Amino acid sequence: MSGPPVIEVEALRFHYPRRAASVLELDRFEIAAGERILLAGGSGSGKSTLLSLLAGVLLASYGAVRLLGCDWREIAPATRDRRRADHIGYVFQQFNLLGWMTAIDNVVLGSAFSESRTARALGGWGSLERAAREALERMQLPASRWQTRGAELSVGEQQRVAAARALIGRPDLILADEPTSALDEPLRDAFIEALLAASDEAGCALLLVSHDRALEPCFARCVRLNTHSGGSASGAVPAR
Amino acid sequence: MSSVILRLAWASALNRRLPLALMVAAIALSTAILVSTERLREGLRAGFSEALSGTDLVVGARSHPVQVMLSTLFHLGHPAQNVSLAALEGIASLPQVKWLVPVALGDTYRGMPVVATNTDYFRWVRTGESRPLVFAQGRAFSDGPPQEGRFEAVLGATVATRFALKRGDIITLAHGSGAIGELVHDDQPIRVAGVLDGTGTPIDRSVLISLEAFEALHAGWVGGLPPRVGQLPGLRQAAPPSTMSAPPEARRPVSVTAALVGLHSRAQVFNMQRQIERPGPEPLTAVLPGVALDELWRVISRGEDLLRLTGLLVGLTAIGGLIATILAGLEARRRELAVLRALGAAPRTLFALVIAESSIANALGIVLGLAASVLGVGLLSPWLRTNFGIESSSTWLTMQQGALLALVFGAGLLASLLPAWRAMRLTLADGLAPPH
Numbered sequence: 270m271s272g273p274p275v276i277e278v279e280a281l282r283f284h285y286p287r288r289a290a291s292v293l294e295l296d297r298f299e300i301a302a303g304e305r306i307l308l309a310g311g312s313g314s315g316k317s318t319l320l321s322l323l324a325g326v327l328l329a330s331y332g333a334v335r336l337l338g339c340d341w342r343e344i345a346p347a348t349r350d351r352r353r354a355d356h357i358g359y360v361f362q363q364f365n366l367l368g369w370m371t372a373i374d375n376v377v378l379g380s381a382f383s384e385s386r387t388a389r390a391l392g393g394w395g396s397l398e399r400a401a402r403e404a405l406e407r408m409q410l411p412a413s414r415w416q417t418r419g420a421e422l423s424v425g426e427q428q429r430v431a432a433a434r435a436l437i438g439r440p441d442l443i444l445a446d447e448p449t450s451a452l453d454e455p456l457r458d459a460f461i462e463a464l465l466a467a468s469d470e471a472g473c474a475l476l477l478v479s480h481d482r483a484l485e486p487c488f489a490r491c492v493r494l495n496t497h498s499g500g501s502a503s504g505a506v507p508a509r
Numbered sequence: 510m511s512s513v514i515l516r517l518a519w520a521s522a523l524n525r526r527l528p529l530a531l532m533v534a535a536i537a538l539s540t541a542i543l544v545s546t547e548r549l550r551e552g553l554r555a556g557f558s559e560a561l562s563g564t565d566l567v568v569g570a571r572s573h574p575v576q577v578m579l580s581t582l583f584h585l586g587h588p589a590q591n592v593s594l595a596a597l598e599g600i601a602s603l604p605q606v607k608w609l610v611p612v613a614l615g616d617t618y619r620g621m622p623v624v625a626t627n628t629d630y631f632r633w634v635r636t637g638e639s640r641p642l643v644f645a646q647g648r649a650f651s652d653g654p655p656q657e658g659r660f661e662a663v664l665g666a667t668v669a670t671r672f673a674l675k676r677g678d679i680i681t682l683a684h685g686s687g688a689i690g691e692l693v694h695d696d697q698p699i700r701v702a703g704v705l706d707g708t709g710t711p712i713d714r715s716v717l718i719s720l721e722a723f724e725a726l727h728a729g730w731v732g733g734l735p736p737r738v739g740q741l742p743g744l745r746q747a748a749p750p751s752t753m754s755a756p757p758e759a760r761r762p763v764s765v766t767a768a769l770v771g772l773h774s775r776a777q778v779f780n781m782q783r784q785i786e787r788p789g790p791e792p793l794t795a796v797l798p799g800v801a802l803d804e805l806w807r808v809i810s811r812g813e814d815l816l817r818l819t820g821l822l823v824g825l826t827a828i829g830g831l832i833a834t835i836l837a838g839l840e841a842r843r844r845e846l847a848v849l850r851a852l853g854a855a856p857r858t859l860f861a862l863v864i865a866e867s868s869i870a871n872a873l874g875i876v877l878g879l880a881a882s883v884l885g886v887g888l889l890s891p892w893l894r895t896n897f898g899i900e901s902s903s904t905w906l907t908m909q910q911g912a913l914l915a916l917v918f919g920a921g922l923l924a925s926l927l928p929a930w931r932a933m934r935l936t937l938a939d940g941l942a943p944p945h
Contacts, residue, residue: 317941317942320941321940321941321942324851324941326850326851326940326941327940346855346856347855347857350853350854350855350858351853353851353853354852354853354854355853357853359851359852359941361847361848361851361941364844364848365848366848367517367520367521367845367848368524369520369521369523369524370520374520378513378517378852379852381513381852382513382852382853382854382858383853434852446941
């Protein structure tokens with residue numbers, strides 16, 4: 270595979286400012302382009318912290334976290350924000366949408382802060398609105414719901430819109446933080462299926478955090494973050 | 510990028526439209542107060558200054574200069590004493606004096622002041638930027654004996670339009686303010702000889718007659734009561750010997766209220782003032798209208814300042830409320846800020862977002878207030894003109910008003926730094942994981 274991996278983590282140590290104890294220790298971790306990975310781990314194991322580190326919102330205390338070969342710590346805050354907008358789509362556990370905006374507008378917002386993603390969406394579909402419709406279609410949100418305001422969508426629908434927003438303009442990496450935890454089983458399966466298909470189609474790497482072992486068969490690689498009492502953690506252990 | 514921020518700010522503001530609308534209304538109210546006050550103030554001042562043009566001195570009986578000026582030029586208040594025509598003729602004969610126009614006041618026509626003077630008035634009086642009086646129809650009244658059995662009058666523009674009068678109409682004047690119906694000079698109807706063009710000064714609201722007409726109207730009056738007083742109900746006083754049957758004579762009054770004086774050279778004005786006010790058989794006051802007007806404004810400006818301060822305070826209170834509304838909303842919006850952050854919004858972008866939101870509300874309030882003020886003053890201006898002679902300023906937005914509005918907007922902008930800064934701090938502290 271040519272080019273640097275999408276994500277490259279080396280000897281990462283992280284602790285919050287003014288607190289001595291490490292929240293997260295991770296010796297080596299990589300995500301290759303287009304790869305799909307399930308990240309498992311008990312609550313408090315630092316999964317959300319890791320996602321923030323990968324997205325460049327938090328910075329490593331020691332070690333390196335690189336996105337496409339570029340260490341988050343070595344670039345200016347404004348550049349970090351731009352790189353995040355350009356290369357990463359993010360799906361939260363819930364409350365992903367701006368409630369007063371329509372589903373379509375929420376999706377369009379996904380490329381609003383990135384020129385390259387806007388250009389890609391325009392290049393592919395001619396207009397941002399068309400690109401958003403396409404992404405919503407891929408996430409199987411019925412067209413009758415596209416003009417509905419975010420706050421009026423069901424939780425399952427909101428997650429679909431959030432995924433469509435992460436997909437628009439084809440970022441290199443989608444980070445999803447327990448996106449299915451608020452969904453029941455049939456909804457969860459449909460959502461995961463649509464998300465995997467859509468990210469494959471868009472050529473995005475996907476890192477999905479979940480403690481739900483039922484999802485493991487869908488992922489080529491599963492990674493477990495181990496928690497030890499006292500806050501120190503061991504590195505990532507390949508699950509299989 | 511900035512269009513994204515504006516769109517987001519607008520959508521976000523719409524989402525909280527009720528509390529924001531109340532704040533916008535409060536800002537609009539303060540803007541309306543500020544701008545309307547300024548407009549009326551400027552209109553009032555401009556109108557007053559316009560009426561002064563060309564008159565170097567106003568001479569009246571010994572009194573306060575402001576009172577002499579107000580009663581003579583603006584027909585406000587009642588002069589306490591008269592000045593004799595003989596004394597005025599003495600002044601008129603001085604070499605420095607170019608012209609002198611006597612003015613007698615006290616009668617009204619349906620609430621409009623009657624100004625008794627002579628035809629020199631039309632020759633010398635100037636308004637605005639030295640504009641002479643122009644007749645819209647007809648001509649000046651004639652001095653001396655009545656024409657074709659009647660005295661004549663010239664009407665100001667407002668009087669003519671308000672009472673639908675034209676050349677040739679016959680009117681009846683009233684004594685004093687005209688509030689008491691009985692005291693009308695219906696024994697001496699007057700014919701309208703002409704109507705003046707509008708000037709934007711108190712002249713528009715006045716009825717001009719000759720001194721001879723004025724004297725004839727009051728012939729036989731004693732102590733401010735007409736000779737027919739015996740006919741008034743409730744008074745059993747016998748009527749004085751009737752002089753009524755005598756035909757009107759062309760007599761000039763012995764004394765008048767004041768005189769307008771023009772000098773050959775403005776430089777002599779202080780000299781003349783001293784000369785006129787020098788102790789003599791008849792104590793006189795000579796007023797420089799501009800100086801007296803300045804004195805008046807000094808008194809009035811306190812009230813104006815208070816009104817302006819009220820407007821500013823309303824504005825500041827409204828801005829305080831606006832900021833509190835936005836601040837209170839921020840806690841609930843931490844989720845939203847985290848989402849925007851995950852989308853790649855920089856903390857300073859979110860800072861700008863909050864600033865944009867409050868600026869939109871602020872600007873909206875100011876625009877609405879401005880519109881309300883323009884509309885309100887516009888609707889009221891005919892009423893203000895006919896009833897108070899105040900010409901409301903027609904300029905859309907003067908420098909001074911602009912400065913006040915900029916002050917309101919600037920204060921809003923400054924105050925919105927607080928919630929914007931707070932939004933940025935929350936963003937940085939929460940990262941992608943705000944409390945649920």
